Amino acid sequence: QQQVKQSPQSLIVQKGGIPIINCAYENTAFDYFPWYQQFPGKGPALLIAIRPDVSEKKEGRFTISFNKSAKQFSLHIMDSQPGDSATYFCAASITTSGTYKYIFGTGTRLKVLA
Amino acid sequence: SQTIHQWPATLVQPVGSPLSLECTVEGTSNPNLYWYRQAAGRGLQLLFYSVGIGQISSEVPQNLSASRPQDRQFILSSKKLLLSDSGFYLCAWRGPSGAGEQYFGPGTRLTVT
Incomplete structure (x- = not known):
């Protein structure tokens, strides 16, 4: 219930394309993404x-x-550029013991081709 | 503005040797502090977090320990390193009254040989 599932694992798009990265969670107590x-x-x-x-x-x-x-959220990158090539992580946080605790997805490696 | 420092930037240590990684934050008071480990090509695993001096919460039982001797200083230690301790160690901070934003330091690359 504490997991955040991220997809896809990797993504290749052409310059100007719109890569979309998706994340899903189970715990409705998460309050910041x-x-x-x-x-x-x-x-x-x-x-x-x-x-x-x-x-x-x-x-x-x-x-x-x-x-x-x-219980899903996604990241869209408009007009993607080669400089956007990086690994993207989603996360979800929950308040516990007076602080925020963060659970991270496994990451998406994005490559934007020139 | 706030700045977070980690050192050393890279470290190569033999199995069985001790470890001490340091993290300091500037420009804020009473931050919440976090240690994460990132294995090669993997996500971030929360190891420890601290809401104040001397207050440490452990997320994963393991070969590591953490301490917070000063308000803006967070230390990750081990008495005897294992091969499996290799990874990219990241310190992060969050302001005590912030909206939830967490900011990461530059990281320490640890290789245990």
Whole structure:
């Protein structure tokens, strides 16, 4: 119940395409859903996040779609660029013992072809 | 602005040797601090988290331990490293009154030989 399932494992798109990465969860106590971008050898960087009372959030070329009833959320990257090639992680957090605890998906390796 | 530091950046240690990785955060007070491990090509596994000085919660029983001797310092240790301890170790922080955002440090690449 604490898992976050992420798919696909890897994704290749052409420049300008719209890659979509999906995540699903079981625990309805999760209350915060961030996405992270990680380049090789670097720490993950927070990209965008959403709370379950919102169905969509957009920041620049990145959009999160959230379906509370289906317990699913997804990341869309508009007009993808070769510089977006990285590994993307979804996560879900739950408040416990006075802090947030985060559960991460297994990651999606994205490659954007020039 | 807030900054998180980790050192060393890379480390090669023999099996059975001790380990000490350090993480410090600047520009914030009373942060929640986290240690994660990332195996090659894998996701992030939460190891420890701390809500304050001396307060450590362990997520996975293992060969590692954590300590928080100061408000903005978090240390990951081992008395005797195993081959399976190899990985990319990430420290993260979250502000005590933030909306939930968690920020990661640059990481330490540990290779146990």
